[in-house]
Amino acid sequence: MTNLARLIIDTNILVAAVRNNSGPSFALMQLLRRGGAAMHCSPAMFLEYEDVLKRPTQLAASGLLVTDVDAILNDLAGSIEPVSTHYQWRPQLQDPADEMVLEAAVNAQANAIVTYNLRDFKPAQRFGILVLNPEQTFKHFNLSPPRSATP
Numbered sequence: 001m002t003n004l005a006r007l008i009i010d011t012n013i014l015v016a017a018v019r020n021n022s023g024p025s026f027a028l029m030q031l032l033r034r035g036g037a038a039m040h041c042s043p044a045m046f047l048e049y050e051d052v053l054k055r056p057t058q059l060a061a062s063g064l065l066v067t068d069v070d071a072i073l074n075d076l077a078g079s080i081e082p083v084s085t086h087y088q089w090r091p092q093l094q095d096p097a098d099e100m101v102l103e104a105a106v107n108a109q110a111n112a113i114v115t116y117n118l119r120d121f122k123p124a125q126r127f128g129i130l131v132l133n134p135e136q137t138f139k140h141f142n143l144s145p146p147r148s149a150t151p
Contacts (some may be wrong), residue, residue: 004080005037005141008105010098010115011045011052013134016064018053018072024134027145028114033079036143040108042083044100049073083108095120105129112137 009032016025032039041049052058053069062071083104098117102124105113112130113121114137121131132140 004035005112005137005143006040006108006110007032007037007137008045008101008108008110008113008129009039009041010101010113010117010121011048012116013047013114015052015058015062016116018058018064018069024138024145028074028134030146031143034146035077035079036146037137037141039076039080040083040102040104040110041080042085042107044085044103045070045104046073046077046080048075048100081108086104102127112140 008028013025013028016023017027017029020026031037037126050069050073053062053064053073054066059066059069061115085100085103085107098120101115102121104110105124106129110129112132113124114132114134115121116133118131118133124131130140137143139147
C-alpha cells in the first residue's frame with residue numbers, strides 16, 4: 001500500500017479550480033480525483049464548498065450553473081475521505097470561519113492544509129500540519145500534475 005499525502009483542501013482552492021481549468025488549483029483537484037493524494041473533508045467543510053460555489057457571484061465568475069456545481073461536488077464526494085471532528089481546538093486562528101478547516105486537519109491527522117491563505121493557517125504548524133499552496137504541495141510531496149487538464 002502506498003503512503004499517500006493526506007490533504008485538507010481549503011475552499012479557496014476549490015474556488016480557484018472552478019474558475020481556471022489551467023491553473024495549479026485545478027491540477028491539484030484533478031490529481032486528488034484520480035487518487036494521487038488523499039483528500040480529507042468534514043461534513044461542515046463540504047457544506048461550505050457547496051455554499052460558496054453556488055453563490056451568484058461565484059457562479060457568474062466561474063461560468064457554471066448550479067447543476068454543474070452539483071455534478072462537481074457529486075464527483076468530488078466519491079473521492080473524499082470523510083473526517084469526523086471528535087475534538088475541537090478553538091480558538092486557534094484569527095478567522096473563526098477557518099477553525100473548521102484546522103479541526104478537520106487535526107482530526108484527520110493530515111499532512112497539510114492546502115490554501116492560498118498561508119498566513120491565516122500558520123498556527124496549524126504547532127499541530128505538525130504543513131500549510132502549503134498548490135504549487136508548494138506538488139513540490140513538497142513530489143506529486144506530478146495530471147497530463148490532461150480536462151474536468
